Amino acid sequence: MVSFEGFAISGSLPIYTQLILYIKRGIVAGTVCGGDELPSRRVLSALLGVNPNTVQKAYHLLEEEGIIESRSGARSFVTADGELKLRLRAELLEQDAAAWISAMKQMGLTREEALRMTEVMWDKTGGEA
Amino acid sequence: MVSFEGFAISGSLPIYTQLILYIKRGIVAGTVCGGDELPSRRVLSALLGVNPNTVQKAYHLLEEEGIIESRSGARSFVTADGELKLRLRAELLEQDAAAWISAMKQMGLTREEALRMTEVMWDKTGGEA
DNA sequence: TTAAGTGTATTATATCCGTAATACAGTTTC
DNA sequence: GAAACTGTATTACGGATATAATACACTTAA
Numbered sequence: 001m002v003s004f005e006g007f008a009i010s011g012s013l014p015i016y017t018q019l020i021l022y023i024k025r026g027i028v029a030g031t032v033c034g035g036d037e038l039p040s041r042r043v044l045s046a047l048l049g050v051n052p053n054t055v056q057k058a059y060h061l062l063e064e065e066g067i068i069e070s071r072s073g074a075r076s077f078v079t080a081d082g083e084l085k086l087r088l089r090a091e092l093l094e095q096d097a098a099a100w101i102s103a104m105k106q107m108g109l110t111r112e113e114a115l116r117m118t119e120v121m122w123d124k125t126g127g128e129a
Numbered sequence: 130m131v132s133f134e135g136f137a138i139s140g141s142l143p144i145y146t147q148l149i150l151y152i153k154r155g156i157v158a159g160t161v162c163g164g165d166e167l168p169s170r171r172v173l174s175a176l177l178g179v180n181p182n183t184v185q186k187a188y189h190l191l192e193e194e195g196i197i198e199s200r201s202g203a204r205s206f207v208t209a210d211g212e213l214k215l216r217l218r219a220e221l222l223e224q225d226a227a228a229w230i231s232a233m234k235q236m237g238l239t240r241e242e243a244l245r246m247t248e249v250m251w252d253k254t255g256g257e258a
Numbered sequence: 259t260t261a262a263g264t265g266t267a268t269t270a271t272a273t274c275c276g277t278a279a280t281a282c283a284g285t286t287t288c
Numbered sequence: 289g290a291a292a293c294t295g296t297a298t299t300a301c302g303g304a305t306a307t308a309a310t311a312c313a314c315t316t317a318a
Contacts, residue, residue, distance in 0.1 A: 202314030
């Protein structure tokens with residue numbers, strides 16, 4: 001069962017987008033694997049304090065991308081092979097890095113200043129190693 | 130006069146938010162300075178192919194933050210002293226770094242992998258040194 | 259002084275996001 | 289088989305975003 005313990009709504013992105021990102025990044029990290037069952041729309045919406053339609057939209061879009069599968073009446077589950085995992089990793093890393101580097105360049109930082117910034121902030125923030 | 134040559138609408142953020150970010154990052158970079166005149170609402174909206182109300186919203190919010198000033202009838206201009214520049218630099222850098230590092234940790238990257246990612250992508254993208 | 263440009267405000271419309279309340283058919287489980 | 293749960297769909301409402309069309313008073317420049 002895919003866990004949503006580490007998930008929290010934050011920022012200005014639409015909630016369904018945040019849910020999609022959480023699943024995709026979990027697949028890249030290996031914490032979400034092919035065959036894993038997903039919480040039902042109703043259960044997850046109640047857990048997060050969010051409308052069922054919002055979860056439905058996220059699941060529906062994930063299914064259109066071939067990342068999860070739904071059979072009417074039964075619980076949905078993840079369909080993630082190694083190829084998809086690699087595709088997602090490349091997509092998300094490039095996307096995030098491009099946004100970060102673009103912002104740094106717009107503010108006039110040099111490459112070394114950006115690297116030092118990453119080093120300093122990495123340990124200040126919680127999460128992982 | 131503040132130039133919007135390097136500005137382009139992109140991504141999912143509201144247009145008025147992108148305009149605000151462009152001004153703020155320009156101030157941090159030093160390309161936008163106190164006393165600089167801003168394009169009028171009508172001129173800038175025509176230049177960007179955007180509704181005048183969208184530019185008005187961005188300018189209005191910037192004025193509420195004390196970053197620009199408007200006199201009814203005359204052109205608006207930037208009011209940015211050194212203190213504001215430092216405040217903006219700290220705010221924006223921390224905000225962007227936090228988003229970037231959080232994404233990397235969610236995908237299970239180590240600190241060194243994130244640093245290497247920055248190094249590799251820095252030269253691949255256009256902009257500055 | 260007159261004309262042009264400017265900031266500001268209003269009303270209307272359309273789309274997206276999120277919530278709310280249902281409804282129905284399919285599956286799982288007892 | 290029956291109850292509970294599931295995916296799916298619909299309608300309605302409010303807020304935010306963006307567009308469109310005006311309108312008015314103020315400043316600037318010719």
